[in-house]
Amino acid sequence: MPKNIMITDDALFMRVMLKTILVGAGYSVSHEAGNGEEALNLYREHKPDLVLMDITMPVMDGLTAVKEIKKEFPDCNIVMCTALGQKNTVVEAIRSGAKDFIVKPFQAERVIESVQKIIGAP
Amino acid sequence: MKVEYVNPFVSSGHKILEMILQEKPGRDKLTALPTVFTSDQLNITVGVTGAIQGTVIYGMSLVTADKVASVMIGQPIKTFDQLAASAIAELCNMISGNALMLLSEAGLVCDIAPPTLIRGSNTNISTMDIPAVVIPFVISQGEFKITVGLKERHVAEE
Numbered sequence: 001m002p003k004n005i006m007i008t009d010d011a012l013f014m015r016v017m018l019k020t021i022l023v024g025a026g027y028s029v030s031h032e033a034g035n036g037e038e039a040l041n042l043y044r045e046h047k048p049d050l051v052l053m054d055i056t057m058p059v060m061d062g063l064t065a066v067k068e069i070k071k072e073f074p075d076c077n078i079v080m081c082t083a084l085g086q087k088n089t090v091v092e093a094i095r096s097g098a099k100d101f102i103v104k105p106f107q108a109e110r111v112i113e114s115v116q117k118i119i120g121a122p
Numbered sequence: 123m124k125v126e127y128v129n130p131f132v133s134s135g136h137k138i139l140e141m142i143l144q145e146k147p148g149r150d151k152l153t154a155l156p157t158v159f160t161s162d163q164l165n166i167t168v169g170v171t172g173a174i175q176g177t178v179i180y181g182m183s184l185v186t187a188d189k190v191a192s193v194m195i196g197q198p199i200k201t202f203d204q205l206a207a208s209a210i211a212e213l214c215n216m217i218s219g220n221a222l223m224l225l226s227e228a229g230l231v232c233d234i235a236p237p238t239l240i241r242g243s244n245t246n247i248s249t250m251d252i253p254a255v256v257i258p259f260v261i262s263q264g265e266f267k268i269t270v271g272l273k274e275r276h277v278a279e280e
Contacts, residue, residue, distance in 0.1 A: 011208050011211065011212045011215075012204055012205055012208040013194065013195070013205060013208035013209040013211075013212045014208075014212060016195070016205060017194075017195075020196075058236070083215065083216055083219035083220070087223075104212075104216055104219075105138070105141050105142055105216060
């Protein structure tokens with residue numbers, strides 16, 4: 001069974017791009033969330049091996065979602081997806097328990113490297 | 123409008139367009155406008171609040187939007203659908219985000235609102251009394267314009 005990853009981003013384009021990269025590398029994208037609240041609910045239900053988490057989203061932002069997921073599931077693996085210029089938020093997310101971050105526009109190699117470092121090969 | 127409000131969008135436009143399209147964009151001369159008006163077929167507006175406030179509009183033809191979205195998606199798009207719109211909006215978000223980082227490094231800390239996509243020619247988008255500067259980028263997919271209409275936020279407006 002390939003390892004399961006959940007993508008959280010309010011932009012359809014980003015979800016599609018990340019899914020293409022991850023599936024191409026052999027991972028399974030089990031779920032997609034459009035905001036932090038959806039991600040929290042889906043995490044509770046499915047407990048994916050890793051979550052890719054955007055920062056700026058409606059309803060519940062990525063930073064809040066990291067804190068909420070981490071509170072309930074201290075062992076969760078979360079990688080932040082950040083735009084240039086969100087350094088302070090990324091630092092806070094890492095302090096809150098996120099394990100790494102990737103910067104938009106995404107480079108496929110960097111996405112795979114980050115995921116592999118945390119959950120290993122597919 | 124102060125040049126320090128425009129320059130971050132010039133350098134961010136160059137940087138992000140080059141990263142996304144894998145080619146160096148060219149640029150025409152900057153144009154000053156008394157207010158924002160756009161004759162482009164597709165406009166993406168992004169509101170800016172904080173130390174400076176106003177609107178930034180990304181404008182292009184539908185043909186250019188189709189071609190840029192095709193590059194971003196990695197395959198030709200048949201119609202300008204939700205995915206293509208999301209790709210273009212995300213491109214504008216990346217340029218805005220990078221420009222805001224440069225503004226914050228200069229001590230002007232701002233936030234951006236989610237982008238709004240407007241289709242239709244001869245759209246008149248008024249920024250009231252905020253003058254605008256148009257930054258026209260020339261890319262192989264066509265013309266990609268960034269119209270920056272920003273001004274200082276005065277304490278009295280808070």
